[in-house]
Amino acid sequence: MTICVLQAFLQDGHMPGNNYNNCNPCTPRTRLERLLREREIRKSIRSTHSNEEARDGNRQGELFGNDTTLIEGENLGLPSEEETWEGVGARAFFDGCEKQDGRPSKQRLLVVANRLPVSAVRKGEDSWQLEISVGGLVSALLGVKEFDARWIGWAGVNVPDEIGQKALTKALAEKRCIPVFLDEEIVHQYYNGYCNNILWPLFHYLGLPQEDRLATTRSFQSQFDAYKKANHMFAEIVNQHYEEGDVVWCHDYHLMFLPKCLKEYNSNMKVGWFLHTPFPSSEIHRTLPSRSELLRSVLAADLVGFHTYDYARHFVSACTRILGLEGTPEGVEDQGRLTRVAAFPIGIDSERFIRAIELPQVQDHIKELKERFAGRKVMLGVDRLDMIKGIPQKILAFEKFLEENPSWRDKVVLLQIAVPTRTDVPEYQKLTSQVHEIVGRINGRFGTLTAVPIHHLDRSLDFHALCALYAVTDVALVTSLRDGMNLVSYEFVACQASKKGVLILSEFAGAAQSLGAGAILVNPWNITEVAASIGYALNMPADEREKRHQHNFMHVTTHTSQEWAATFVSELNDTIFEAQLRTRQVPPFLPIKEAVNHYLTSNNRLLILGFNAALNEPVSALGRRGDQIREMELKLHPELKEPLKKLCDDPKTTVVVLSGSDRSVLDDNFGEYNMWLAAENGMFLRLTTGEWMTTMPENLNMEWVDSVKHVFEYFTERTPRSHFELRETSLLWNYKYADIEFGRLQARDMLQHLWTGPISNASVDVVQGSRSVEVRAVGVTKGAAIDRILGEIVHNKGMKAPIDYVLCVGHFLPKDEDVYTFFEPELPCEPQPVARAVVGNPIMPTVARPLTSKARSISMRLRKQRSFAMEKQANNHGNLNAWRPTLRDRMSPHEGSSVLDLKGDNYFSCAVARKRSNARYLLASINDVVTLLKELSESLSAVDGTNSRFQW
């Protein structure tokens, strides 16, 4: 559904379907407008659909098996092959998205999760019995019916033989399931080892196992290798079944590597990843040896989802702190690519539970239970037997309650369903014994000949028995030490329409964020508090129970699993739609070959190169800590030394390094080359064989320096690992080595002060970098300086032929991007007025000398030519496109010899590692700059000896 709507957007920018356009003519423009519109459509489809269902006699109830054992032909809630379409009433919304038979097609969805919704039990060489798997992930996804879904996963069993694999594949196909066959060794290392012994406890704040507690001979590394291998096996099966346009939805911590594998196979695949567990604070995640690799793999997805905002925030923070990437309110950005990160709280198929309570077999169960526990209040715990569920803590709190409230001892019973899980992992085996021991002790202590206070079951219940239990419960006790969401709490609420029992809920379960107002929230580690809450719940007056229940019931019935899945998929589609929009605004990558060819065929070339983040040595990925002294100095990339030398020595090439850095930094790095250095955004200029001179405008006001210095000192003192540079014409405060979040907060404060405080009236420009704040004299930009620099170069070289090739490469601040547009005829650009510098300026270096008058006159000529071009453009304002002046037009030699002779294709402006830019092209990283300059220099060697057309 969603994909059809969005595809139609992409094609013509209009919502498909006349009906829709008639009722609301506005076309959604923003992301939020689009998502709201989609939600409206979904609601409308759903209400039509449920009316039809009511008319047809409620089909959904039949879709779900009544027992945990399924025999062939029974359905799972996933529609069968024939049932891929429902909701005839939706047709109006699907014009242009119809199948050949006239029915709208549903969004195809590949759900990839470690565990299939069924586990297989072998009954013979080629016969299998399928049982519903237990766990929140399965329960939630079975409720999702709006998609043409297939489920890819492990069937929970080792099938070494081909006959068995074929038969199981066939049996699963009927349930729209596709198996991934993992052998025993992989399961042991990947599932029991890396997933359940490392990631699971870590993500639930239980820490990493000590290396000596990892299964004897198995090291962390071999488990991680198995994890990656298993993820590749999942990817292989996805690739086999993938069809263009499919949404691939990867689930959980088992498959953190999968998004990367899938994108490597097909970068156009729409990939979402959702985590069902908590994502811990970055301080916990950073203890994981494979922390960066896992984060990067997940970031390959288009959309990353979590149950709560907290988990999403932790993830973004881990990416910022561990990978050094940019976290934004939308997600995580890496070199212009955005991975959207958001919270999508899961829900349940509440209708299914509400309807189940009315079924005769459930009513029978309810009757039986009521009789069995007559005269006693029923307390209930339903959990997998997992250490995160806090079962021992729960039982101990119950013991404390009985101890302190003797009058309740024969009036209350705790039913604890503890579903065995991950039984091959030693920690889980230990937990089973521990729980048995505590239950035995308490029953021994408070039991009588005819009754015990705790009924503990080490098994799962079928759906109807579970619903009956939920319905007769007075107090549900969820004491998870950490829990991604906890659907048991939702299911309990859904089954309590008549009883309106009380929910005691751990504040460490994701569900606490949604059901917190109606439940009694507890800290499960505080046994005294939980015991007191039990007393409070058992004694709660009816009107309070009613109010609390209504609050929770409303949430559970509106935030369903259907809504959850539809929202996730809808956002995933929209994320891709937005990325496409963004891509259209992003310049293309530099065609290096073309740039080299034009370089070779030109006679007078000018290379303008930025330094910071364009030519410097990037910090190695492995050693990347970003906080060490050795990384703080700007150093020319070692691989650039040779090519740069060659380019500088070429008589037909002039190289200028144009940087914000001060003169000493440029002297240190480039002093040995035959090139021009333009320091402090072009305020100082020197040919490396000569002295520094200044191009600084004479009326530059620098009175603000002391006040700004004072502000920068203040923030530097209070922001560890930040530093500031006092340059001649600007001050730069840099926090790239500081704690990134703290640095950002400090920068916000600083900017606020600079923009609105006493300095706001000074003639300064405050320039915000990604991890810096710079204050410059007003009007100082690289673009403004280039005019004067060119004037000096042209004069100095006594240039005879015009410059017929310009390559301008840098990671420039947006403010300095006017350097790209300087050479562009189409874009307006205001050069700064040029005037002689004042040598006596308080912060002027004594060694710098002003521009020569000849250079100034050339620079003036350049500027005149520019305004002539712009005038021409302005005169054509009726039809701007009718006359587009080329640089040749602009620089036509009506004042003597021409300076520039650029056709559009001889000008290559290029932004490094930026997502949006006024440059014509992009280079992804410094490494690409290295490749480019190497190729240019090598091309010179290839044509060595042909330089006789020397034109200078």
Ligand SMILES: O=P(O)(O)OC[C@H]1O[C@H](O[C@H]2O[C@H](CO)[C@@H](O)[C@H](O)[C@H]2O)[C@H](O)[C@@H](O)[C@@H]1O
């Ligand atoms: O498949 P198993 O290893 O036997 O484990 C069962 C599932 O446990 C986890 O469930 C989580 O998902 C629930 C729904 O989002 C959530 O409510 C709960 O808090 C989580 O613990 C696990 O994440 C699943 O992958 C397992 O299948």
Ligand SMILES: O=c1ccn([C@@H]2O[C@H](COP(=O)(O)OP(=O)(O)O)[C@@H](O)[C@H]2O)c(=O)[nH]1
């Ligand atoms: O005997 C049982 C006990 C539990 N469940 C289901 O197991 C899921 C547990 O999900 P939850 O989110 O609470 O925790 P998880 O086990 O996924 O960590 C719920 O949907 C329960 O209905 C079940 O089917 N049979």
